[in-house]
Amino acid sequence: xxAPARETxxxxxxxxxxxxxxxxxxxxxxxxADFRKLGLDGFRELGxxxxxxxxxxxxxxxxxxxxxxxxxxxxxxxVSSASLAPFLFDSPDWTRLVFADGHFVSxxxxxxxxxxxxxxxxxxxxxxxxxxxxxxxxxxVPTGTNGFTALNAACLNDGVYINVGEGETVKKPVLLVYxxxxxxxxxxxxxxxxxxxxxAQLTVVELFVSLTGGAHFTNALxxxxxxxxxxxxxxxxxxxxxxxxxxxxxGVRQEELxxxxxxxxxxxxxxxxxNLSVELAGEACTTVMNGLSIVDGDRHVDNQTALDxxxxxxxxxxxxxxxxxxxxxxxxxxxxxxxxxxxxxxAKQTNRNLLLSKNATVDTKPQLEIFADDVKCTHGATxxxxxxxxxxxLRSRAMDEQTASQLLTYxxxxxxxxxxxxxxxxxxxxxxxxxxxxxxxxxxxxx
Amino acid sequence: xxxxxxxxxxxxxxxxxxxxxxxxxIVNPGEVHAIMGPNGSGKSTLAQVLxxxxxxxxxxxSIIYKGQDIQETAPEDRARDGIFLAFQYPxxxxxxxxxxxxxxxxxxxxxxxxxxxxxxxxxxxxVKQKAAMVQMDQSLIDRPVNEGFSGGExxxxxxxxxxxxxxxxxxLDETDSGLDIDALRIVSDGVNQLRSPDRAFVLVTHYQxxxxxxxxxxxxxxxxxxxxxxxxxxxxLHLEEYGYDAIKQEADAANGVSx
Ligand SMILES: Nc1ncnc2c1ncn2[C@@H]1O[C@H](COP(=O)(O)OP(=O)(O)OP(=O)(O)O)[C@@H](O)[C@H]1O
Ligand SMILES: [Mg+2]
Numbered sequence: 001x002x003a004p005a006r007e008t009x010x011x012x013x014x015x016x017x018x019x020x021x022x023x024x025x026x027x028x029x030x031x032x033a034d035f036r037k038l039g040l041d042g043f044r045e046l047g048x049x050x051x052x053x054x055x056x057x058x059x060x061x062x063x064x065x066x067x068x069x070x071x072x073x074x075x076x077x078x079v080s081s082a083s084l085a086p087f088l089f090d091s092p093d094w095t096r097l098v099f100a101d102g103h104f105v106s107x108x109x110x111x112x113x114x115x116x117x118x119x120x121x122x123x124x125x126x127x128x129x130x131x132x133x134x135x136x137x138x139x140x141v142p143t144g145t146n147g148f149t150a151l152n153a154a155c156l157n158d159g160v161y162i163n164v165g166e167g168e169t170v171k172k173p174v175l176l177v178y179x180x181x182x183x184x185x186x187x188x189x190x191x192x193x194x195x196x197x198x199x200a201q202l203t204v205v206e207l208f209v210s211l212t213g214g215a216h217f218t219n220a221l222x223x224x225x226x227x228x229x230x231x232x233x234x235x236x237x238x239x240x241x242x243x244x245x246x247x248x249x250x251g252v253r254q255e256e257l258x259x260x261x262x263x264x265x266x267x268x269x270x271x272x273x274x275n276l277s278v279e280l281a282g283e284a285c286t287t288v289m290n291g292l293s294i295v296d297g298d299r300h301v302d303n304q305t306a307l308d309x310x311x312x313x314x315x316x317x318x319x320x321x322x323x324x325x326x327x328x329x330x331x332x333x334x335x336x337x338x339x340x341x342x343x344x345x346x347a348k349q350t351n352r353n354l355l356l357s358k359n360a361t362v363d364t365k366p367q368l369e370i371f372a373d374d375v376k377c378t379h380g381a382t383x384x385x386x387x388x389x390x391x392x393x394l395r396s397r398a399m400d401e402q403t404a405s406q407l408l409t410y411x412x413x414x415x416x417x418x419x420x421x422x423x424x425x426x427x428x429x430x431x432x433x434x435x436x437x438x439x440x441x442x443x444x445x446x447x
Numbered sequence: 448x449x450x451x452x453x454x455x456x457x458x459x460x461x462x463x464x465x466x467x468x469x470x471x472x473i474v475n476p477g478e479v480h481a482i483m484g485p486n487g488s489g490k491s492t493l494a495q496v497l498x499x500x501x502x503x504x505x506x507x508x509s510i511i512y513k514g515q516d517i518q519e520t521a522p523e524d525r526a527r528d529g530i531f532l533a534f535q536y537p538x539x540x541x542x543x544x545x546x547x548x549x550x551x552x553x554x555x556x557x558x559x560x561x562x563x564x565x566x567x568x569x570x571x572x573x574v575k576q577k578a579a580m581v582q583m584d585q586s587l588i589d590r591p592v593n594e595g596f597s598g599g600e601x602x603x604x605x606x607x608x609x610x611x612x613x614x615x616x617x618x619l620d621e622t623d624s625g626l627d628i629d630a631l632r633i634v635s636d637g638v639n640q641l642r643s644p645d646r647a648f649v650l651v652t653h654y655q656x657x658x659x660x661x662x663x664x665x666x667x668x669x670x671x672x673x674x675x676x677x678x679x680x681x682x683x684l685h686l687e688e689y690g691y692d693a694i695k696q697e698a699d700a701a702n703g704v705s706x
Contacts, residue, residue, distance in 0.1 A: 388502065393538035396498050397552035397608065398526035398559075407551065411542030411591070418542060418591075 009047040010065050010147060017043065017154040020071050028126045031134045032156065039143055039153025048147040058331040058363045059273050059302040064245045069187035069217040071155065075100030076182030083211055084108055087177050089424040096175040097121060097160050101216075102188030104158050116168030117202065122159040122191060133161055136195055140223035140251035140279075148247045152189045152221040159191035159221075162204070166197035166227070173203040173233075173422060178218065180210040180240060187217040198227040198255070204234050205425060210241035210268070217245045224251070226258040228282065233261045235425055239432060240268040242299065249275045256282030256311075263420050264320075265429060266293040266301050267436045277306040280314040280342075291320035292416040294436040295328035296356075302331035307347065309338040309375075315346040321416055322353045323409060323437070324360035331363045336377060338370040345375040353383040354412050406439050413437065449514055450475050451616050451647045452497075456508035458672075459496045466492040468672030469508070474616070477644040481658055481683060482651045484669035485691050490651045491535050493669065494620045497649075498532035499525050512616070526552070527559035529615030533605035533622050535651070540592035545604065546574065548592045549611055556612050577610040581637040598625035606634050610641060617641065618649045623657040635660030655687040670698050 021036050028036075048065040049056040079100045088096065095115065098108040104121035111119050125133055143153045160176055178190055196202050208218060218240065226232045232252075240246050246269040254260050266272050278287055293301040307316050322330035332351045353362040366379040386408050394404035410433070417429045433439075452474040459467040466489045474480055484490055496503045497510065499522035510517050517525055540548060554564045565573065574588055583603050593601050602622050609617050619638070623631055638648065638661050650661060658666070658680060666682040667674045670691070675698045676682065686694075 390538050390540055392498075392500050392502075392522060393534065393540070394548070394552075395522040396526055396532050396534075397548065398523050398555035398612070399551055400523050400555075401521070403551065403555075404523075407543055407548070408540065411540055413542065415542035415591070 010043065010151075012068055013048075013065070013151060014040065014044050016068075016071060017151060020155055020157075029128050029130070031129060032126045035137060035143075036154055036156050038138075039150050039156065042144045042150030043147055043154050046144065046147045046150055055304060055333065058329075059271070059300065061247075061271070061273070063271060064217060064247070067185070067215075067217070069185045071157075072101040072103070072182060072186035072188065075103045075105055079105065079108070079179060079181045079211070081108060084177065084179070087179075087207055087209055089175065089205070089428050091173075091175070091424045094172050094175045095119060096177060098177045098179065099158060099188075099190060100179045100181045101186055102158055102178075102190055115172065116170045116200070117162055117164040117174075119174060120161050122161050122193065123157065125161050132163060132195065133193055136223065136225060137193055138223075140225055140253050141221055141249050141277075145249065148219055149221060149249050152191055152219050152249070155187070155189040155219075156191055157189065159193070161193050162202065163195045164197050164200040164202050164230075167199045168197065169201040170203070173205055176204065176206045178206070178208045178220070180212070180214070180216045180218070180244065183212050183214050185215045185217075187219065189219045190221070192222040194222065194224045196224070196226050196230045196232050199229045200227060201231040202233070203422065204232075205422070206234075206236045208238045208240050208246065208268075210239075210244055213241045213243060215243040215245070215270075216241070218247070220246075220248045222248070222250045224253070224260070226252065226254045226260055228255045229257045230255070231259045233421065235263045235265070235420060235422070237265045237429070237432075238268055238272060242268065242270055242297065244269045246272045248273070250277070252276075252278040254278065254280050254282060254285040254287065257284050258282065259286045261288040262290065263416065264289075264291040264303065265416070266291075266295075266303075267432055269301070270299055272299075272301040273304070274302070275304045275306075277308070278316075279308045280311050280316070283311045284313040285311070285315075287314070287316040289316070289318040289320075290416050290419050292413055293322040293330055294413060294433065295322065295330055296325035297328060298326070299328045300331075301329075304333045304335075306335040307337070309336065309342045309345045309347060312342050313344045314342070316348070318349040319416065319419075320351045321412065322362065323356060323413055324353060324362055325356040327357070327359045329361040329363070332381075333365045333367060334379070335367045336369070336379070338368075338372050338375050338377065340371045342372045343374040345372060345377065347375070347377045349379040351381040352412075353381075354409065355383060355385055356409070406437070409437055410434070410439050448475060450511075451513060452649075453511040454508070455511070457493075457496070457505065457510060458507035459492060459503045459505050461492070461503050465506070466503075466672055467496065470669070470672070470674055472667065472674060474647045474649060476647055477642075478665065479642070479648045479650065479661060479663045481663040481666045482649060482669055483653065483666060483683065483686055485695075488669045489672045490669050491620050494532055494535075494618045494649070494651060497618055498522055498530060523555065526612070527556050531609050531612055531614035531617050533602075533609055533617065533619040535620040535624070537593045537601040537605055539594045541594050543592050544589050545592050546570075546588050549574075549608060553611055573611065577607055580610050580640060581607050582633050583607045599627060599630050602626055603630065603634060606637050610637060613641070615645065616647050616649070618651070620651045621653065622650075623652055623654060631657065632660060655683045658683045668694055670694060673698075675701075
């Protein structure tokens with residue numbers, strides 16, 4: 001067998017990660033050092049995913065593998081509360097943790113009094129032993145899943161640790177803002193470890209934004225462990241620069257009767273790849289997975305979801321939508337496994353794509369593997385242009401063709417946004433999607 | 448007096464298939480015309496052609512609205528000039544609230560009429576007033592257009608929109624189908640309130656019942672793409688009793704079809 005191509009193998013990335021591990025500024029406890037080493041060994045073995053791997057067939061990550069994004073040793077210059085202001089959802093009272101170029105910035109963050117949860121930057125818990133974090137890290141997203149998850153572990157530097165106590169309800173949403181600040185190319189590998197106890201409730205909003213239009217690489221990873229009867233709402237908004245590379249790996253494990261609801265909104269990035277996997281480990285869980293991507297130019301977005309119905313009587317509903325313009329490409333792959341014994345599973349998956357240009361591309365693939373007999377699983381995928389009858393309906397109500405098209409396109413996306421229960425997030429996304437779609441202000445203002 | 452609508456020898460086709468085969472109709476201000484006819488005879492086609500649906504091609508004849516030939520007029524301009532079509536099957540628009548939809552359209556219509564845009568406050572007031580007219584639940588205003596509406600709610604929403612846009616010519620395509628008895632009365636009351644000497648209505652219906660609430664000046668029977676019989680409101684009663692058989696035979700005889 002021939003050796004993998006150099007850029008796929010990521011030798012230079014491994015060297016950088018090794019240099020980071022030996023040179024990293026702050027001292028870390030042995031469990032962190034061991035975890036990083038596990039990541040580096042994994043990455044050396046796995047390299048970056050190759051296009052011949054089934055799950056990476058449509059997304060060529062050579063531009064990442066072949067580039068060199070150095071680790072940013074400190075937050076970039078000039079980040080201030082003024083630059084942060086547009087990204088706070090007009091909700092200054094929310095708990096927030098702000099990261100600049102991958103580093104926690106405590107002066108911009110606001111972690112209030114104990115509100116039912118232990119919330120800290122991951123860097124803050126790294127200098128000493130931490131049995132809970134140690135037990136959970138790498139559980140929901142195994143380090144050896146692929147080269148990106150291994151690299152994230154190898155470069156473990158910062159992120160968020162949230163532990164919601166049993167029966168606690170964290171009343172205000174926890175907002176995590178990841179700012180790309182510096183102009184020069186850099187890589188950040190934020191990692192979040194979220195543990196929600198039995199009967200506990202938590203809402204987390206992750207927001208990724210670039211303050212400049214430069215190229216950078218985000219390799220984010222979030223692990224969420226949802227205890228029995230817990231309720232977790234998880235929103236993820238990616239608005240990085242049109243030159244940014246963004247890879248995310250989110251893993252969720254749900255215990256009995258828990259409810260997990262997510263929305264993944266992708267408005268930025270040159271190349272975006274999101275992996276979301278949810279394991280329904282306990283019985284009678286509910287899972288909602290919504291997604292919206294808006295891509296134009298030569299941009300590329302790839303959403304891979306995997307839902308593991310490992311227990312009986314769980315319900316899942318998944319709706320991913322994409323609006324694809326110019327020469328952009330959107331990929332969707334939705335896996336649903338129904339394990340033997342997972343009877344009374346009720347799974348529904350829908351993927352809808354709106355093509356605004358004849359040069360835009362969509363690849364959509366449902367992948368259902370069902371090993372139980374008493375289950376209800378439905379899936380559907382559509383790829384199409386604006387509907388002629390809808391257009392006519394709007395025009396018959398006095399809207400010109402362009403306004404009608406814009407309103408329909410807006411509505412196509414808004415359908416996902418309206419499913420978000422947090423009003424400030426909806427308001428923020430109404431504005432964000434208007435600008436992503438270049439919608440006339442008159443339409444955006446009406447919402 | 449200038450008719451609001453004058454249709455002459457109108458032929459229209461869709462996907463190469465001729466549906467309208469020479470329709471003639473004159474509608475004067477203040478009048479209500481009912482169009483009846485068997486399934487598939489072309490009633491909705493006529494309604495959609497009047498509203499300007501691009502899927503239909505007019506191959507012959509003319510549509511004169513307020514003295515202007517509107518064949519080349521875009522649907523939105525027809526709407527701004529006062530033509531309103533209440534759809535037989537109202538369309539669902541996910542993600543767009545009923546109020547956004549209506550406010551955008553209403554402001555276009557107002558612009559054409561030389562009126563200023565309504566601000567949010569005045570819009571809400573107008574919505575309240577018009578929704579009350581058709582007893583439409585306020586909660587439907589903030590929901591996505593027609594999505595998840597019951598059949599009756601969709602029809603009511605059409606009449607509500609018509610009340611908001613105050614057209615000169617209201618074309619109601621089977622608005623009565625799917626309405627319960629109370630809703631039929633309420634919707635009819637709404638239409639009757641909109642009746643005025645300078646406004647006209649064309650009602651497509653299968654049922655005489657609607658015409659006891661909204662009493663028409665004329666009743667026409669559309670059969671195989673032509674109006675084959677016209678009369679007063681009694682014609683509807685006659686049809687209710689005897690069906691279309693006699694008319695079909697007359698029409699076939701006139702066309703030289705034997706059976
Ligand atoms: N878009 C289309 N493509 C092909 N055929 C069409 C289309 N629209 C209408 N037709 C055909 O034109 C004919 C007339 O249809 P239309 O909807 O006008 O009938 P209608 O009189 O309104 O019937 P109903 O009473 O059932 O509503 C039918 O045979 C129908 O199948
Ligand atoms: Mg019809």
